[in-house]
Amino acid sequence: MATLGQKPAIYTTLRKRIYLPHDKMENGTWHVLIPMTYDDALKEIKGNQVAFQDCFIADFIFLLTFPLLTIPEIPGYLPITSPHGSQLMAAWAACVPSSVVVVADMETFQTNDSFRTWTRIRVPPNILTEDERHSVSDVSLSRDGIFFLINGILYIKSFTEFKRLGISENLPDSGIIGITTRKWCWVKYLLKSKRRSSMAIWTKNEVYLGYIFLKFVKIITTEKLKNLLNISSASTLTIHNVEYPGHPLELALFLNYCNTCNVNKTIYLVIYNEDTKQWMYQDFALDVSVDSFLTPHFIYGALPDFILQDKHRIYYCYHNFTETGVVQTPTEFGNLSRLSHNSIIHDIFMDYFGNIVVKMENNIMFYFKINIRDAIKLHLWTNSKMKSFFLLSSSAQIYFIYVFENGTVQPREYPLKLESQSANFNTKEKCPYMAFHNNIFHVFYFLDKGQNLSIWAQIVYPENVGLYIVVESYGPNILQEKDQVHYEIALGYCTKTVTVTFFQTINYEAVDDYFKLQDQNTGLLLVQLRPSEYSKTCPIAQKVFQLAVGCDSTKFIAVKGFNKKDCLQHDFFYVIEKSYLRNQPSKNLRVKYNWKKYGCPLRLDFGEKFHPLIQLYNDDGYVEDVEVNFIVWEIHGRNDYSFNNTMKKSGCLNEAQTWKSMTKLNQHLPLEEVWGPENYKHCFSYAIGKPGDLNQPYEIINKSNYNHLIWPEDHSGMYVFRVKILDPNYSFCNLTAIFAIETFGMIPSPSGYLVAAFLFVLMLLFFSILVLSYFHYMRIYKQYLYEPINRYDRKQKNN
Secondary structure: OOOOOOOOEEEEOOOOOEEOOOOOOEOOEOOOOOOOOOOOOEEEEEOOOOEEOOEEOOOEEEEOOOOOOOOOOOOOOEEOOOOOOOOOEEEEEOOEEEEEEEEOOOOEEEEOOOOOOOEEOEEOOOOOOHHHHOOEEEEEEEOOEEEEEEOOEEEEEOOOOEEEEOHHHOOOOOOOOEEEEOOOOOOOOOOOOOOOOOEEEEOOOEEEEEEOOOEEEEEEEHHHHHHHHOOOOOOEEEEEEEEOOOOOOEEEEEEEEEOOOOOEEEEEEEEEEOOOOEEEEEEEEEEEEOOOOOEEEEOOOOOOOEEEEOOOOEEEEEOOOOEEEEOEOOOHHHOOOOOOOOOOEEEEEEOOOOEEEEEEOOOOEEEEEOOOOEOEEOOOOOOOOOEEEEEEOOOOOEEEEEEOOOOOEEEEEOOHHHHHHHHHHOOOOOOOOOEEEEOOOOOEEEEOOOOOEEEEEEEEEEOOOOOOEEEEEEOOOOOEEEEEEEEEEEOOEEEEEEEEEEEOOOOOOOOOOHHHHHHHOOEEEEEEEEEOOOOOOOOOOOEEEEEEEOOOOOOEEEEOOOOOOOOOOOOEEEEEOHHHEOOOOOOOEEEEEOHHHHOOOEEEEOOOOEOOOEEEEEOOEEEEEOOOOEEEEEOOOEOOOEEOOEOOOOOOOOOOOOHHHHHHHOOOOOHHHOOOOOOOOOOOOOOOOOOOOOOOEOOOEOOOOOOOEEOOOOOOEEEEEEEEEOOOOOOOOOOEEEEEEEEEOOOOOOOHHHHHHHHHHHHHHHHHHHHHHHHHHHHHHHHHHHHHHHHHHHHHHHO
């Protein structure tokens, strides 16, 4: 195949990365090196169009995650199961569907590879009684372990222990009626609060949210809900069911409401947003009998659409609570039990493509799609006695998991597409459109200040059908939309293209409360595009994506020309003269240069000016050069540098902001907070600011104003600067970066007067030494001249 030109590559679904194999094959195989990432686990192998025995190799989707561990089986531990004769129950990780826990009436099984391999989950003896070990009513899977609900009490099985959860974990000791985790995977989302829950626990009157490391918080009681919903205290209000909808930050509560509670009750719906902490009452009410229990299943979409199941029927709520009813069948008015030999509904399977499969306890199945109001019966697939459950494999394939009486597990793929097409063939139902295309290649988009997002969708349909494209959004009203529709018709087919642009026009400069205005205009929207009509035979029901307005945490800035490679990689100390510091301390400042934090310093001559060029980056690399205003300051307090531009030269009409004026105005704040986009005001208008000395240095820099940093020429120094974006309309992020500069050069000669004085003193010293030397040597000369004569005279006398 390689000889024929085959060379497969791996494409990531979320971040659109491409990884190619090594140039040389080894033993007839291709080798591809792929980095492990938590937010880009879904991948696809694609090859060239090379025929092999008159066939092409199909593309293959697979899930590549970090290594997952299964809880080991320990000898002597006992099985934990559901009640005898009960149906299978299962829980899986939303973003790793291959990680599954299945509870049967003889064992509990765990797998991390879609049951290619599996282990049994067992518990230590003497913690649960025999009846309690066979009374599991619900199960959930999280990073902390496997949660079991047994007789109203919550237990957790982790790698190290099996224990009961209660008051010490801020949970009730008993009375828990349900637990749930998220069903739809959103790897990325915008969260302004600190954390997002991973599971929900509830009693009849209380709701708790669970976080990692076994942290639980009670968020609401029915008494508070009565006040929020203006319900009389004499009425009965209890929690019916709780489920996570398609929105990554919301939680849905279904409530029982009744007065006498003898015959009927009403199901109401409230939605809680974990980011805003707000409760929103929804326009939904369903009257059912008092003994009815409904299980919600939220659709993968932008709007909180869902279906509800009881034992016999499926209720739907579409298009933001505007369309409700019972899913119909060709006979029996939607009663699925009568069409399946009086069996009851066991489970409902939903996928990201809008497929919905209703499985009865005797394995008879019904099929329909989201926003469709009728279901068809699928062909029989397995016998009525086999215990089975629908799951999604690591290769995005639907499969059945079968549990046998001997305690073994067997997975079997289920061709849902072929089975649905086969069942729909006799109905003569056709998709009303021929093609539905769009340019939405990601499930998550970020919008920062000044940015916009343009998307388009196109639908092709037969003439005189009258279809159109519906664009729906759900979330805070923080964006404006601009629509444009283009229409063509040719050869009996119509092509309709809609282009939608999302944008924001808010000016954040010189506002009263900058941070409050930012908070009010940031948030998360869910957007979906769908045809106005479709049927069970259409391939894709709708396209859904997130649109986040706010700070992208992957964004950062850097100063061009700085790195951590072109210098000796070590820390060192240096001293800053006290007269060079901003606050004029009494002692010199000793500073440690942190190489890992500051990087390599750029060495510049005294006379060399420096203009920082700021560049914007994200996870994908370089984005753009930053052209807006920014400021710099020396983080250790040095102020022995300046700027070459003056306020007048920069075009100011009033005195511009400076570090001196801003620190004086905000003395209670640290240096890095006294000046920023929240209080920036330009100087190019007579209406802003006050007149002053325009010959002062202009301390604001941008890419095009040619303002440079200049250095003192009488001493060298090490400067560590921090740069901050100053323009309030550039980004929701507080973008900063650090760079270091070391100055060097020949210290210039002093003035002529100083040189003359020095030479005069030097010459005076020289002549003084010369005169002193003269008299000193004259004394020595005289001593040696007269001393021999005196010695001769004394000698003659002695003789």
